[in-house]
Amino acid sequence: MSDHSKSSPLPKYFAVWGALLAGTYITYEVSKIDLGVFNAAVALIIATTKALLVALFFMHLKGAGEKLLKLVVISTVFFLFILLVLSMADYGTRAWH
């Protein structure tokens, strides 16, 4: 799991931390601006970027070699995708509501 390289991971950890704080600040400030239909999209893109940073660098998914672990993570995202996208394909398109 942990990378066994000689170099210290500390600069990477602090850089990710800084990026996460910056992302929080940006999403907070951007929410004050009306972007129309892109309001939610921008907020979710920033949130997903932050989540990826945490998963890749803090949870060490980046560099994880195990195929079984990759399978678990990809399956999780896939089934969450089915849950959200197929549900919204139904409820989101009910013209009679």
Add this chain to the structure above:
Amino acid sequence: MHDSTVAAGQGAHAHNPALLHHFATEEQQRNSASLGMWIFLATEVMFFGGLFCAYLIYRRWYFGDFAAASKSIDAALGGANTAVLICSSLTVVLAIWAAQTSRRGLLLVMLVLTMLFGTTFLGIKGKEYKDKFDEHHVPGASFSFEHVPIPGHPDQYANPKHAQIFFALYFVMTGLHALHMIIGLGLFAWLLWMSWKGRFTPEYHTPLEIGGLYWHFVDIVWIYLFPLLYLIDRHP
């Protein structure tokens, strides 16, 4: 694991007492524990996913009411809590790094800091909940959300019944998240105790890594809860 105190000065190839007999190598043991945790996190993703799905459906149906209700929550408190959780995630990775590099003092400090950040988060959350109780925004008999204009439509009032659905989702989602934080604080209290007793070494600190995975996952849930609940339609 009960007699896992590793004597100092063991050779690199000496048998590590922390290695359980049914694993071939320490790496295999570590990977198994990590894989098990990721499978648990997969179930957690689906668990929270159902709530996010319910939220998305109702938000689409009652967007104006949800926006009005969302505006009544203090986004600055939510933003502060996001920053607090991000800092706690940093102290978690620093704690693991400290264990990997045999820095016991730093390990203890980082675990205590993580718990302090976690407690701060719950304190700010408590302040938010108290405001909601004072404003009668808690779903139930005393719920009141009368004559609140819909953002962008000053002539229209939000439907209190629809706003109540928002607050029900708000309390269930943030409440479940807070419960995860409380469980996490319990885990980290145990990790702190184990670290205090010197149980973790550069060779064996799997409980720290597993606890860290849990903590980061709870952080990720909040990373989505913050924009979805607090920042729906804030612009004037």
